[in-house]
Amino acid sequence: MFRELLRDIVDKTEGGVAGLIMDSEGIAVETYARDGAAFDITTVGIEYGVVLGSIKRAAESLEAGQAHEVAIGTDKLVTIIRTLGDSYFLAVALRPDGNFGKGRYLMRAAAPKLLAELG
Amino acid sequence: MFRELLRDIVDKTEGGVAGLIMDSEGIAVETYARDGAAFDITTVGIEYGVVLGSIKRAAESLEAGQAHEVAIGTDKLVTIIRTLGDSYFLAVALRPDGNFGKGRYLMRAAAPKLLAELG
Numbered sequence: 001m002f003r004e005l006l007r008d009i010v011d012k013t014e015g016g017v018a019g020l021i022m023d024s025e026g027i028a029v030e031t032y033a034r035d036g037a038a039f040d041i042t043t044v045g046i047e048y049g050v051v052l053g054s055i056k057r058a059a060e061s062l063e064a065g066q067a068h069e070v071a072i073g074t075d076k077l078v079t080i081i082r083t084l085g086d087s088y089f090l091a092v093a094l095r096p097d098g099n100f101g102k103g104r105y106l107m108r109a110a111a112p113k114l115l116a117e118l119g
Numbered sequence: 120m121f122r123e124l125l126r127d128i129v130d131k132t133e134g135g136v137a138g139l140i141m142d143s144e145g146i147a148v149e150t151y152a153r154d155g156a157a158f159d160i161t162t163v164g165i166e167y168g169v170v171l172g173s174i175k176r177a178a179e180s181l182e183a184g185q186a187h188e189v190a191i192g193t194d195k196l197v198t199i200i201r202t203l204g205d206s207y208f209l210a211v212a213l214r215p216d217g218n219f220g221k222g223r224y225l226m227r228a229a230a231p232k233l234l235a236e237l238g
Contacts, residue, residue, distance in 0.1 A: 039181065047177040054173055055191055058166040062158065065194025072174055075184025101220065 002030035005114060006092075009106045010034060015098020017077075020045045021114065024053065024087050029118070037093075039077060045091050048072060048079060052089060069108075071100070082107045084115045121149035124233060125211075128225045129153060134217020136196075139164045140233065143172065143206050148237070156212075158196060164210050167191060171200060171208060188227075190219070201226045203234045 002021055010016040010032055018033035018041035026046045033041055052070060059067040070081040078094045080103050090111065092103050121140055129135035129151055137152035137160035145165045152160055171189060178186040189200040197213045199222050209230065211222050 039183070044181060044183075047181055048174075051170065051173050051177050054170050055167075058170050059191070059193045062163060062166055062193075062196075064158070064163075064196045067191060067193045069190070069192035071188070071190040072178070072186060073188035074178045074181075074186045077181075077183045 003032055005110050006030060006032035009092055009110055012106055013094060013099055013103040015095040017093050019092040021088060021090050022049055041093060044079060044093055048081060052081060080104055080107060082111055084118055088118050090114060122151055124229050125149060125151035128211055128229055131225055132213060132218055132222040134214040136212050138211040140207060140209050141168055160212060163198060163212055167198060167200060199223055199226060201230055203237055207237050209233060
């Protein structure tokens, strides 16, 4: 079920290369990568998961409410991260020329289902 | 000139509340806030500037190239950050219902001019 949801988001997002659901300790719950993905999505999740922790603390310190979405664009990869409650997050990686808006939309739409399943 | 460019981006982005140009040490070069902005953009810049440092290091460690754009969405504020070379960044804060795509576009369009001026 997690894998199907991940595949659905990644494959329907033009330029989507991989996706994962990870807990806040850096343990992947599920991953999915298209053939030929140049990055290991688990490694991306671990690195950016650490960053996500700092972002959550920064948002608290700013009294800006809960952080629910983060996007990081680099030369080679755009990664969209969506928090799933306090303990999990969903991340989808796209090529820089991928359809960022579509990825965000599909992730936002899938979040309640994922959250219900994880909770 | 910096203030005019900031004002132009913030005012033309529906839901835009404030913007700043900051160096990587957390010193603001210029700021602009619309009347009634609920957040101090300099404080936002300092908090997220620290996070941006971690993101740059994570991207390097992933060999994903240079990080050039980061967006952070919380309950109360969406902040788009664009790096301006190694030493500066541009940040624009929007209301959560603001026009994210427009903000990103205007920031991307303004970046070369800002970079030339800062360089």
